Amino acid sequence: MLDPQLLRNDLERVARGLARRGYHLDMEQFAALETRRKSVQTRVEELRNLRNTRSRAIGQAKSAGQNIEPLKAEVASIAEQLGQGESDLEQIRAALEHLALDLPNLPADSVPDGASESDNVEIRRSGEPPVLDFEPRDHVEIGEALDGIDFERAARLSGARFVVLRGPVARLHRALAQFMLDLHTTEHGYTEVYTPYLVGAEAMRGTGQ
Known part of the structure; x- marks a missing residue:
């Protein structure tokens, strides 16, 4: 707020x-x-x-x-x-x-005005894209080929820009989340915390929900 x-x-x-x-x-x-x-x-x-x-x-x-x-x-x-x-x-x-x-956060003065992501300004780039000896495929294309990504069902459940994952894609998603937790808690000084699913109104407001 x-x-x-x-x-x-x-x-x-x-x-x-x-x-x-x-x-x-x-x-x-x-x-x-x-x-x-x-x-x-x-x-x-x-x-x-x-x-x-x-x-x-x-x-x-x-x-x-x-x-x-x-x-x-x-x-x-x-x-x-x-x-x-x-x-x-x-x-x-x-x-x-x-x-x-109900008010969103104010944009910083340095943030460019724009109507879409095409108006964004690239500030810096880290590294270079790898040179591949094959034609890379979009992750959405791969996920749909594996029957592991379902945008239509997600739209019915939650609205636009959500996704339902299943099968090996859902397992991969879970494994990546577990890898992230393990990496940061064992090597970067983070402490893993398991919190209740239900919280009070004040806690919700404090997290901007």
């Missing part, structure tokens, strides 16, 4: 950055919610201070033998207003968080 302070203090910059990614930020909606949040938060803080002040007055009046019923009624009214204000504030904050969670 983007820094809330950045959204509050430089909304136009955020909107420009998101526009580079093809995302339209409704600045009027965000600004209206933020203005409402400030107003309600100020009122809530005022009511809290007033409640505390009048509650102390009850104790002082009681010690002086005065009638405290009017003060108690006033504090009860303040508490009711405060409860409504806190509820409103929570709803506004939830709406702002919902908007913020």
